[in-house]
Amino acid sequence: MIVDKNARITNSLSLPSTASFVINCKSRKGVIDANNFAKKEGLPLIALGGGTNIIPNNRINGVVLILDFDTLKIENETVIAEAGNEWDSIVQFAVSNHLSGIEALSWIPGRAGAAPVQNIGAYGREISNVIEEVEAYDRENEEFVMLSNKECQFSYRNSIFKEYPNKFIIVSMTLKLSKEKPKIPTYKDIENYFSERGNDEPSLREIREAIIKVRKGKLPDPEIIPNVGSYFTNPVLENEEALSLKNNFPDLPIFPFEDKSKIPAAWLIEQAGLKGKKIGKVEIYSKNALILINPNQANFADIMEAEKFIQNKVFQKFNILLKREPVII
Structure with missing residues (x-):
């Protein structure tokens, strides 16, 4: 393993941040050695993927671990991916091998190891739909373990790995995919994309291309405009609460989610008059109110100020408290 002291933390928000130590393994x-090193130094060990879904403090008093092993292989209709793989390269790999199940998750930035933590999702699909098991290092018991899908305790943008961030370090995951004919995601923009082209039976490759095209039209490239993608999760309400809200706001979009109702956070932010608004050095993206961008060299405090401002405005109008999706480290 390679240990760097007082190293800068790369993150897609381009926030200035340094950690006591950064270890590349x-x-x-190397994971075992890093865990022992952190214990010896008396510091927390923080596993980091591509830094695309984090909000780092200016100073991180801990050991940041970056996993650089990235084996990727197929066994029948199963893909086994190590944590260091770029997530979208896994999607491309699956599609190239005619395996469906994760094409809707195309062009989501970050590494594989972070995907189960957030239970990443898009266009009606979540990674939990296809995860068979996750291999992780149990820091407390100092052993590698396999967690089944059920043991991962997946829920909307959540998992056991997010609930207990200091317990596990994900090293690989097994995805159960399919060679069956893919279905067009039941999402308006994607359905319109194919109906406009008169294509009601697109190939797996065509579905991936459509997803990427639609996403690029709504989400800024973090390489060009610093951001962490969706900043807030979509509120999930009891059905009665959602209907009551719709009585006051007739244009409110409501989507069924399990046995409850999901409300688009972007709609709430936009209706609060915040789309495109500048909050100090932070801006709400003009094409998507769910995205906070950092074009002006903001720092951690600036992001927190913008977050609280948005939460307060939305709460005042709708009595709903928006929850942050990215993780603070």
Whole structure:
């Protein structure tokens, strides 16, 4: 393993941040060594993927671990991916091998190891739909373990790995995919994309291309405009609460979610008059109110100020408290 002291933390928000130590490891043994190193230093160990879904403090008093091993292989209709793989390269790999199940998750930035933590999702699909098991290092018991889908305790943008961030370090995951004919995601923009082209039976490759095109039209590239993607999760309400809200706001979009109702956070923010608004050095993206961008060299405090401002405005209008999706480290 390679240990750097007082190293800068790369993150897609381009926030200035340094950690006590940063360790790059290329093997499972490196994970064990990093855990021992952190214990010796008396510091927390923080596993970091591509830094695309985090909000780092200016100073992180801990050991940041970056996993650089990235084996990717197929066994029948199953894909086994190590944590260091870029997530979208896994989607491309699956599609190239005619395996469906994750094409709706195309062009989501970040590494594989972070995907189960957030239970990433898009266009009606979540990674929990296809995860068979996750291999992780149990820091408390100092052993590698396999967690089944059920043991991962997945829920909307959540998992056991997010609930207990200091317990597990994800090293690989097994995805159960399918060679069956893919279905067009039941999402208005995607359905319109194919109906406009008169294509009601698109190939797996065509579905991936459509997803990427639609996403690029709504989401800024973090390489060009610093951001963490969706900043807030979509509120999930009891059905009665959602209908009551719709009585006051007739244009409110409501989507069924399990046995409850999901409300688009972007709609709430936009209706609060915040789309495109500047809040100090932070801006709400003009094309998507769910995205906070950092074009002006903001820092951690600036992001927190903008977050609270948005939450307060939405709460005042709708009595709904928006929840942050990215993780603070």
